[in-house]
Amino acid sequence: MARRHSSNDEQPLTKLDNDYVRNTDKAINRKKEGRKRKIRRILFFAIVPVGIIIVLINILAYQSEALVIKEQKKEVADKQLAEVKEEHELLNLKIKQLEDDEYIAKLLRKEYYLSEEGEVIFIIPDAENKKDE
Secondary structure, three states: OOEEEOOOOOOOOEEEOOHHHHHHHHHHHHHHHHHHHHHHHHHHHHHHHHHHHHHHHHHHHHHHHHHHHHHHHHHHHHHHHHHHHHHHHHHHHHHHHHHOHHHHHHHHHHHHOOOOOOOOOOOOOOHHHHHHO
16 A cells, blocks of 8 residues: 655655545545535526527517617608698599589689679789788
8 A cells, every 4th residue: 555645744644555545535635526526517407598588688679679760660650641641632632623624613713713694703802911011
């Protein structure tokens, strides 16, 4: 049996070199390695889910922001659609009026001062014209 010396300055210790000591050292080393593996496993299973959660939260935030922007665009488009529908209705009304002969005759009399037989046209100045004079 060979003896090992420890490098302690206080007391020199000698370690026996036999099967029992070697087996005990191996068992201690295995336990240390097992603990290291457990710690690595725990860290892996703690860090990986946290990383995945961070990525998912980032995706959720991006999608929420995109959704808000699209909702704002939708509101603007709805307003424009309402304006276009209103204009469309007015234009349809105007088309129907222009198809009516009586309306066309009334419009011509008003704009071009045309009259029917036996009518006399009187032009009354507007309030704005009176102020200017």
